Amino acid sequence: MKLYDTERSEEERRTAFRNGDVPVAVYGLGKMGLPLAAVYADVSRNVRGVDIDPDAVETINAGRTPFDHEPGLDDLVAETVDANALRATTEARQAASEAAVHVIIVPTLVTDEKEPDLSTVEAVVSDIAAGIEAGDLVVVESTVPPGTCKTVIAPMIKAESDLTSGEFGVSFCPERTHSGRALEDVRGSYPKVVGGIDDESTRAATAIYREITTNEITPTGDATTAEAVKIFEGIYRDVNIALVNEFAKSADDTGINVLEAIDVANEVPYVDLHDPGAGVGGHCIPYYPYFFTSGYDGPSDLTRTAREINDSMPLFAVDKLLEGLTEKGTTLADATVVVLGVTYRPGVDEIRHTPAMPIVDRLAGQSDSVYVVDPVTDNFDPFEGAQPLGLENLSDVDPDAVVLVTAHDEFGTIDWNQFEELVIVDGRDAVYPDTDDHWLYRIGQGRR
Structure with a gap:
């Protein structure tokens, strides 16, 4: 059955989708895509997941997940695969020819020139165009620059298929999902946004998501x-964080305890200041501002300045570490330094755009004794010049300095009293030693 069909009511579409009469293809089975595909399969019982990684496809078809730290996903994948509700494949065009709904949830990053990189999305759209039929609906969950569905995706489908406008639908339905709680978010943590290139696209996508989500x-x-x-959601957070990071940088000169001031300011309902820190990472906030500025010729000084401020915070943390070493009479070249946390978020095995990367790059460029500790990931290869270290072996290297980048819960077990006169830069308001022997700099509070 086709959902892009003005003759059918919403209830008819929802019933067909729920009964498995609407075959679905989900393109992209990564940390956002696999949870989405599994929920689609749980509801519709008729999903083909597509990914270019044959190892991931093999793992999923065996009823397992290719990654950890996603509550409930292992069980849901195992159940839907066992019921033949979810099947994975590398054959995108074959999947496209069998599907009536095509869900795109692949990464969109930026180039070295800070321009949106839609190459992966466009490759998927070409595969869809090769198998799309009249009445099919394309749902885009990947974050894209405003105007992409109208000026890129729909025209590509028309150019590379036999269809014309009005014979297929395209709707943008952005994912609002966080790693570590993906199933909860897909199923309804937040209202689901739906916007089509025409009214029928919006109606068709609305029918689907009334079955997928429990929220509005x-x-x-x-x-x-x-x-x-x-895009606006991401830029709001980026600008907000940049504001508090600017406040945090002022702590030394003004004597303001910025962390305390933020907490008290947030007591009123019309203020929601975020937390300052050692940098902003991940696959969302550092990229989305460029999705806006690249397509807008007018002034965007605030958005660009916010990016610059947040990108400066990792090296700000290193500068403070160097100040501490200088006060202790030690140079970085002679120091042993430990970086605590390389993932961009606590509890999440993801290092994309992590603030730890520029921190390690600068430290390793001047010291031969740089170590990285992270209890969540084992992906240390990108951190050239640094040596992986287990948390239990922290005392073995006898560090002179530590910079905390990611506030993993496990770091709360560190006994700071085992070290003497340690230089500590706390980038996440997470280090509270029981002794005053250490040189401690907390971003947002200064030297205390």
């Missing part, structure tokens, strides 16, 4: 507005 559906006037919603 928020339709927008068009796909471009829906695309902007996700």
Whole structure:
């Protein structure tokens, strides 16, 4: 059955989707895509997941997940695969020819020139165009620059298929999902935004997501507005964090305890200041501002300045570490330094755009004794010049300095009293030694 069909009511579409009469292809089975595909399969019982990684496909078809730290996902994948509700493949065009709904959830990054990189999305769209039929619906969950559905995706499908406008639908329905709670978020932590390139696209996607999510559906006037919603969410957080990071940098000169001031300011409901820190990482906030600025010729000074401030925080943390070593009469070249946390978020095995990367690069460029500790990931290869170290072996290297980048819960077990006159830069307000013997700099509070 096709969902992009003006003759069918929403209830008819929802019933067909729920009964498995609407075959679905989900393109991208990564940390956001696999949970989405599993929930789709749990509801519709008729999903083909597509990924270019044959090892991931093999793992999923064996009823397992290729990654950890996602509560409930192992069981849901095992159940849906066992029931033949979810099947994985590397054959995108074959999957496209069998599907009536095509869900795109692949990464969109930026180039070295800070321009949006839609190459992966475009490759998927080409595969879809090779198998799409009249009445099919394309759902885009990947974050894209505003206007992409209207000016890139729909025109590509028309150019590379036999279809014309009005014979297929395209709707933007952005993921609002966080690693570590993906199933919860997909199923309804937040209202689901739906915006189509035409009214029928919006109606068809709305019918699907009324079955997928328990939360409200928020339709927008068009796909471009829906695309902007996700971009604006990311830019808001980036600008907010940049503001408090600017406050944090002032702590030394002003004597303000910025962390305390933020907490008290947030007591009123009209203030929501975020937390300062050693940098902003991940696959969202550091990239989305460029999705806006690249397509807008007008002034965007605030957005660009926020990016610059947040990108400066890792080296700000290193500068403070160097100040501490200088006060202790030690040079970085002679020091043993430990970086605590290389993932961009606590409890999440993801190092994309992590603040730890520029910190390690600068430290390892001047010291031969740099160690990285992270209880969540074993992906240390990108941190050239640094040696992986287990948390239990921290005392073995007798560090002169430590910079905490990611506040993993496990770091709360560190006994700081075992070290003497240690230089500590706390980038996440997470280090509270029982002794005053250490040189401690807390971003947002200064030297205390």
